[in-house]
Amino acid sequence: MPELTPESSLALDRYLTDTLIGSDPALDQAVADQAAAGLPAIEVAPLNGKLLSLLARIAGARRVLEIGTLGGYSTIWLARAVGATGAVVTIEAEPAHAAVARRNLERAGVADRVEILQGIAADLLPALAGGDPFDFVFIDADKESNTVYLDWAARLGRPGTVVVIDNIGRSGAVAEADSTSAQVQGVRRGLEMLASDARFDATALQTLDRKGWDGIAVALVTDPAL
Numbered sequence: 001m002p003e004l005t006p007e008s009s010l011a012l013d014r015y016l017t018d019t020l021i022g023s024d025p026a027l028d029q030a031v032a033d034q035a036a037a038g039l040p041a042i043e044v045a046p047l048n049g050k051l052l053s054l055l056a057r058i059a060g061a062r063r064v065l066e067i068g069t070l071g072g073y074s075t076i077w078l079a080r081a082v083g084a085t086g087a088v089v090t091i092e093a094e095p096a097h098a099a100v101a102r103r104n105l106e107r108a109g110v111a112d113r114v115e116i117l118q119g120i121a122a123d124l125l126p127a128l129a130g131g132d133p134f135d136f137v138f139i140d141a142d143k144e145s146n147t148v149y150l151d152w153a154a155r156l157g158r159p160g161t162v163v164v165i166d167n168i169g170r171s172g173a174v175a176e177a178d179s180t181s182a183q184v185q186g187v188r189r190g191l192e193m194l195a196s197d198a199r200f201d202a203t204a205l206q207t208l209d210r211k212g213w214d215g216i217a218v219a220l221v222t223d224p225a226l
């Protein structure tokens with residue numbers, strides 16, 4: 001048996017990605033263009049993008065909300081999941097990121113079903129109230145605001161809405177109660193909210209892939225009115 005090393009972990013990630021995803025020109029080009037535009041390489045790993053897509057499909061999601069677009073890599077996966085008559089609303093603070101995402105979504109052939117809202121998510125989320133509920137919410141922006149985003153996920157959702165939070169492991173740092181990192185403390189507050197807030201039932205998984213050691217939380221909105 002191989003030892004767990006960065007190399008053996010990457011080899012397994014490559015094997016699983018090659019076997020279950022393979023080459024996907026629109027996604028591969030999205031990552032390349034994002035890098036060429038100088039955006040950080042912090043998109044979800046391919047296997048995780050496909051997991052998001054599958055979770056959204058398993059949930060029967062027709063309306064998806066994403067907080068944190070970057071270059072639209074995860075957005076493409078979610079847009080494919082909702083199909084041609086579904087809708088994705090994705091929020092991005094940086095105009096340059098939103099511009100790269102728009103081009104990537106167009107090339108992937110899903111721009112018609114995606115609305116990119118450019119601005120600070122906490123400012124834009126209240127205006128989404130009153131529309132049809134979101135069936136699936138992906139939280140992947142400034143970790144300090146995770147509790148704010150969870151609150152909106154419940155308010156904009158319905159019983160049965162699925163919520164996924166990215167980056168809940170951060171190379172193990174999230175286990176450090178006395179961490180001085182505002183991001184780690186934001187992730188911890190979000191996880192504590194998932195545990196204590198009656199509107200949610202949740203778990204979390206560690207992940208180890210080409211993006212390193214991290215994790216996702218997966219939550220179900222039980223009743224937004226609780």
Ligand code: SAH
Nearest residue numbers: 043044068070073074092093120121141142
């Ligand atoms: N979901 C993307 C990665 C998102 S990276 C993917 O997997 O492909 C996080 C993004 O959140 C960055 O583009 C960053 O600009 C954006 N962001 C950070 N703070 C934000 C805020 N307050 N409101 C909206 N977007 C924000």
Ligand code: DHB
Nearest residue numbers: 042043044140141166167
């Ligand atoms: C960071 C943010 C992310 O959403 C991510 O997936 C990885 C890293 C970051 O801010 O460092």
Ligand code: MG
Nearest residue numbers: 042140166167
């Ligand atoms: Mg992330």
